[in-house]
Amino acid sequence: MTSDDDKARFATVVLPHLGDAYALARWITGDRSDAEDVVQDACLRAFRAIETFGGSNARAWTLTIVRNAAYTWMSKRRAMPMVAVGDLDDIERAQSLKGADGPGPGQASQTPETELIAKADAAQLQAAIAALPPQFRDTLVLRDLHGLDYREIAEVTGVPVGTVMSRLARARRRLIEAIGAKR
């Protein structure tokens, strides 16, 4: 049984975030029509669960459902390689950047790498993001493309804020290395 109240609630809680929902599903599935199917599936789930929405953050709530729906959908349709990765080794690797070849104190920080990043085109950026392991990609997409804050990303991806922080740093470091390496 679904009441008109549920429909009205759905229209105010979920529908305003349909654009974000589609964009996230598009990144996870990598395909337009798959993304549409996922959004429809997620919206039905959200509708059925609408009374569980606590009223705090409609966008994070909606995106959580979309993300779960996308992974369920993917696991049914495709064999998805889930890369098991720790969350710290890239940071450790970034450590090694602090070597002897850096510029001296006070020097401008506009390095050739920074310039390459600034000049990277959309296709390059897109390919680099698509190549990220899923949990890093999701974190980066939610932060840098959707503009969610760390707390919201923690909610959507179901991990502590500290993990969001390290995943994000790690995802960005991978992009920087992928793009900065193309000379």
Added chain:
Amino acid sequence: MSPGPEQRDLLLVHAAVDGELDPANAVALEERIAADPALAEERARVEALRSALRERLPPEPAPPGLRERVRRAVGLAAAPPRFSSQPSWRALAASVALAAVLSSGGTWYSLRAPPTGDAVAEAVLAGHLRGLMAPQPIDVASSDRHTVKPWFNGRVPQSPRVIDLASEGYPLVGGRIDVVGRSGVPTLVYRHREHVISLTAIAGASRDQAITTVPSIKGYNVVGWAVDGISYWAVSDLGSGDLNRFAQLFRDAPPDQ
């Protein structure tokens, strides 16, 4: 395995760029960045990456039929009302308040606007005062408008326009949510010399209004205007000349800002 102090700083650089550090940590990190060129470089790279992503990968819009498809799937009628079909009380209040204040030639105290109008003006000033009394007048501390604007996403129905006026002597300090009636509204916080300026944006103005100075309330100057359905209220203890200049700079900033 926990990260060492240097790895920790690399993580903190990302958090700082994202406006996620509290002011004390932000200042402390700023000092370490100044002393460590490797950290400064990391920050430059992260900032370059963020702006490249933002500029070159705008979100792909949902296909036109998707909204209808979803509405049908859950049994909602077609032809959706965009947002709310009847104006909210807040929208009414915003336009009534501004019209009342702007058309009033007398003093603030002689103003006998409808109660909702007074409520909005009072709420905007109260937000500013609360901000001044709190340890810091902001919920998100950042001088980067690309950090401040998205921070409002999901917190208020509409992110406000955020304009960088640092080169004009009005650096952005951050933003917060104020409460007008029972709704959260976005407030931007700027600084001019030692003065704090709160700029509250309230959606739902029925027509544009020129910049108008309201007679000061208890030493606080208030300036109002409306553009594109949004009424803006700037409150500060700054002189009215400087506050007016701020209002003009903000209103007349090019649309791409």
